[in-house]
Amino acid sequence: RIDIVITYGKEKFIIELKKWYGKEYEEKGHKQLEKYLDIQKEEKGYMVMFDFRKEKEYTKKWVNQGDKRIYEVVV
Numbered sequence: 001r002i003d004i005v006i007t008y009g010k011e012k013f014i015i016e017l018k019k020w021y022g023k024e025y026e027e028k029g030h031k032q033l034e035k036y037l038d039i040q041k042e043e044k045g046y047m048v049m050f051d052f053r054k055e056k057e058y059t060k061k062w063v064n065q066g067d068k069r070i071y072e073v074v075v
Contacts, residue, residue: 002036014042020051020074030065030072037068044069051075 004015016033018026029047037045051057051074063070 002040005040012040012042014040014045016045016047018047018049020049020053020056030063030070033070034065034068043067044071046070047072049074 002014003017004013006013006015014033014036016029016036018029020026026049029049033045033047037043045068047063047070049072057074059072059074061072063072
């Protein structure tokens with residue numbers, strides 16, 4: 001189940017939303033999004049990770065997952 005798909009003209013933006021439960025859960029999210037991208041025949045996707053810890057670090061980075069690229073933002 002894909003969380004958000006935005007279609008703009010011929011472009012598709014696949015977005016996965018996750019809550020921070022640790023590094024292992026984050027990696028599972030990357031694999032899950034990779035599968036969604038395969039199904040949709042897309043090469044890149046986006047993941048928004050919600051971190052409710054007091055000592056969080058806001059980050060944004062590109063992650064390679066298999067042959068896919070994922071732009072991950074932690075808020």
